[in-house]
Amino acid sequence: MFYSILFPSHDLHEQPRRQEAPECFRDLNILPIIDSVLKGYSAYGLESLFYTSLDDSETIRYRQKILRDLENLSFRDALAQRCQTLFWLERTMNDLKKMLSSRLWYENSHLNHGRILETADRYCEEVSGLSSELDRFPPDSEGLSEFAIYLSSYLISEGYRKLEKQISHLKEGLSKIRYCMYIKDSSIRVRPFEGEKNLSARIVSDFEKFRHEPKTVEARKMMGEPYSNHVEAAVLNMVAGYNKEMFSELGCFCSANRDFMDETILRFAREMPFFLAWLSYLRPLKASGLHFHFPAIQTSPQHLYCRDGFDLALATQTEGKVVTNDFSFDHSERILVVTGPNQGGKTTYARMFGQIHWFASLGLSVPGSDSSLLFFDRILTHFGREEKMETLNGKLRDDLVRFRDLLEKATPRSIVIVNEIFASATLSDALVLGRHMLERLVNLGVLGVIVTFLDELSNFNQNTVSLVALVASDDPSQRTFRIIRKPADGLAQAMDLAKKHGLTREQLQMRIRQ
């Protein structure tokens, strides 16, 4: 039977989730993405879902199909509205339940019983509305279809029917009650309404004969509720005194139905925003022309690729103006070695690689037009921190320690992303260390991206692929942010740059003329 919209089974749903963000989030710049996605949804507690990658492909497929169903915008908006209201009703009900056991007389009052009735009434309205939406747009995904079935049988269940009837009976009974308040100085008295004459109507009719223009109905501006709680509760208590039976029925209803809301439906309302928030986040990016798709997930690292990928955080920041890039692994390729000029987009590329894999593992749609991605167990990152001259030696040691820790955690199913480490060593030391690092990674068989200034690493062996961040052919100072397969040619780039600034040897000699 249906349990959760996030997991195909109860057991999977109950598996523990990380409550803290994984370490790789910081390097991969995923934290800002999650913050943006979950803006406005802090009360729902969805963070742990984003911190925990899925380790069963069934759940990934389960979620992807649901997302596909939600691509229909009017369906999605209708669902979003219902879920939001149900979530709000749940919280309201929690507050009201607390007040029922309160010692403050005006909290445990008929007025709050009235509010409970209203909440229950609204709950019924939302729940049946939700079912209508699912009827109107029959879903394809297993998740939503199962929920629709659950909902339908809930609505015809005896418990629910009884609830509906009780609510309707109480509403009708209460609507018949009319009372009078006599307000004088600082007291209010209450008595039943006994047909006293309507003064306003009398005024109108007495002076009707003088009217010379046809009656115009003035739009009455809506006044908010004029009363303050403790006074209204007191008034209602007095009214209840004259309608003991009705209000005691109301009281019984409230104590008998403390938990009338169905837990599965509430869970649905709480969990749907996982998808809704994600799709809302993607919407402006889609509008600016970027592509998103559902990746194929596979366990073996053969023929993995992605086309037109991009860094989500960057795309949001630039409002969709990003350069897209591809990656691919053929035959025995496992590690991409990315070299090229500073600020060429190499770190962004590395982040893109990590982000796409992460969000794919959550069952979400990801940047790009098409991909086939590894079903990994963890993502491990090692990004170089800012260097301070004083701690040069300390930094190198720090890099090495961290790298050792990384290797200890890595398995052949892991993804490793390394960005600009060993920058604080001398070139020869860095080369030695770098080669050692690469060897260890290759031996492990991880999938990875290494961003480095060490061109020599780029053609390590058949397991590595050399990628280069391109510059514009006519102006080497212009970055294109395109990363493509190419032998490293750092020197050539440097020379082009020098030429542009008139600083090649020949040029400089010409310039320094006595």
Add this chain to the structure above:
Amino acid sequence: MNVFLMNRECEASPNADPIFGKNDLLNDLELDRILDSMAGGDSAVRDICSAALLHPLLSLEEIRYRQSSLRDALSFPQAVRSFYRAVVNAFEMKRNSWYWISAFPSVSTRYQEAVRLLDFYADVLRKLRGLADFYWDKFVSEGFGNLISMLRKELNDDYFREIRDLLFVLTHDSGILISASLGSHAQGVDYVLRQKESPRFWGGWLFAPVFTLAPRDDAGATDFSNRKDLALTDAADALTQAVEHIEGFLKKLRDETAFFVGCLNLRDALHSVGMATCFPSLHRGMEADRNWEGLYDVSLALLVDLPIIGNTHRSEGNLLHIVTGANQGGKTTFLRSVGQAQLMSQCGMFCGALAFYAPLRNGIFTHFKREEDHTMTKGKLDEELFRMSSIADHLVPESLILFNESFSSTNEREGSEIARQVTRALLEKGIEAFHVTHLFDFAESMRNFPKVEFLKAERFEDGTRSFRILPGKPESTAFGHDLYKEVFGGQVPDSEDETRKSNPVPPSSQAPK
């Protein structure tokens, strides 16, 4: 409750659209002085009379209706003035003692102010009812008769009892009673202000459960005041509207009676200088028959404050009346008297004459000689013709035009030709015209046309004017030398023939008159 004194089916308004040429009529016929006399310093009266005078009625039936109301008013001036005074005094008192304290008064302020005003107006209505009672068997006209019976019927004793009772109930210094039902979460909604039914009221309420505010419960105090405001809003709206309705009615009454007050003032002013007034008799028909007896310029009478000469004449079927004669012989004054009488008649008023019989005219226009155009944008003839053209745009069948020395801003030959063209066209279309003119050529050439009569300013042998306009053929001179003699003294050649003999001058360059 309607007040139909001036018209059977619609109410007078000071803002009615005036007819075309309103300013010309006011100036040429010197109506301002007449209106001032009618107003007697009261601008409300002046506004209504001005609107009425410049909006002549176009049906005999409507004129008869208004005449009948006016006859009643003239018979019982005290009644009319009393009604008028009662309303005007009420408005004045209100102006002096009431002012809205703020631009956005609170609900309860609005409520209380409206109750006080209604109480005040109840007294005013009582006074009006008193007047109606006093005069109930005196008025015979449909207008005043209906007014009186309406006041007596609608403002009867039961009604005043009901109003007094209502106002008492509304003036609560004690608590207010509100009914409510339960809303979606059992909160009070649909507040309605209710009437306390005494004495049973106190019995039940004395033992009702009560909630009392703690001394420093500010939130609670705000709650109470919001609650009361909510309940009072509908009532306050109804009261404010009631006040507006009553004021609307009183304004109507004031405006309708103002006209008759104005007529009374005018009649009194004219009679006090010994000038007569009479009710005209108008007819509709193809014959343009006119009779007038003792017809005088009302504005002039008011100005000189002495009895003045009137004119008497009978005209059968004439559409064109050409008036020639000596300068300052009373021609313009006569023209004015005709215009005033026609206008006043068609407003259902009396006119300045012993008797006046005239056809109903669908449009009344004046085309008088003007000063030079100070803006220098038009030459004088240009300006005259422009004005004539505007009139032509608004002419309707069976109109009346009064020409005073028109087209004389050029030489006699040209002017006559223009006058001839215009006049013949008007004649052919059945439009009636009075022409005061010195264009001898024009006058002569109209001699043989049908439906034309000639009138002349009377001049005695010694040159004095009698200021009477009598039938008479045009003469080629306007006896300017009489005036010359008077102003400059000495003799002037006796006739123009003598002048010509001594100074032969070709006819074409004869000096224009």
